[in-house]
Amino acid sequence: MAPGPAPCTVRSPVVLQVGDVKTDLARPGVAIIDVALPPAQPLDVRVGEIVFKNSYTAFLTVRVQRRRPCDVGREGARKWVTCLWNHCLMPSPHTETGSQDYFSLFRHQMLCDVDQVTAVRLILRQPSPVWLHFTLEELRLYPKGQQSLQTDFPTWLSHLAPQQQPENLHGGIPDPEKVSTEVQQLWVLTEMIRANQTAARIGRFDVDGCYDINLLSYT
Structure with a gap:
């Protein structure tokens, strides 16, 4: 398999609504994102890592649709299982902490095997009424054996041109003892x-507290 994330289609979030959409103004705070894998791909996908950027989602549940190799060709053999339950993304849903961070969910964090995956369903929860919209961005699935280049900063920062790369400042740090001596x-x-310093006031034109008219005239 070629290196990089697995090819997949991330569908737009669907907000769950309880009651009549037109008359019921209650906000449930639950949304679902479905990730579809190509038809010819499923049996090769063994999910090793899920990478995404949070956008005000407080809790995340991950469900996968999988099937066993012996069930190839049997459409009804596919089964949904929960592999991650209420994973906390924002320690306090009412504050900004974690609301726009990058996250990586690894294989060892899952509650079950994530092999022979045919689809992934992400259930997003945001119980706080402070945030009207919440979702996940830059969602990618990496097969087992491949590791993402995930960092704590956006992707475009990892592809800076050489002249844009920050300089290494460690080589230019002066000797602390020398700095201490100069400060002393x-x-x-x-x-x-x-x-x-003298406490006497320095005057410009006054002589014994008086001003000389001739001296002032030259100014």
Whole structure:
């Protein structure tokens, strides 16, 4: 299999509504994202990692549709199982913490095997009324044996041109002892200047508290 995420189709989130959509204004705070795999691909997909960027989703449940190799050709043999239950993405749903972070869900975190996967269903929950819209972005599935280049920053930051790459500042850090010595010398000079300061007011044109008219005329 070629390196990189598995080919898949991520469908738009569907918000679950209880009651009449037109008359019931209650906000359930639950949405579903379905991920479909190509028809010729399912038996080769052994999910190793799920990567996404959060967008104000507080809790996540992951369900996968899978089938055993012996059930090939039997449409009814596919079965939905829950492999992750109420995984916390935002420690406090009413605050911003974790609301726009990147997350990686690994194979060892799952409650069951995620082999022979034919579809993935993500159930999003946001109990807080503070956030009107919530979803998951940049969703990718990586097969087992392949690791994403996931970091804590957006993808475009990992593809900077050489002239845009931040410089390595570790080589330019001065000696701490030298800096300490220079700071001490600067402090001594400051104290010497402060001790030699006079309290007398320095006037520009006054002589013994009076101004000379001739002196002022030259200015």
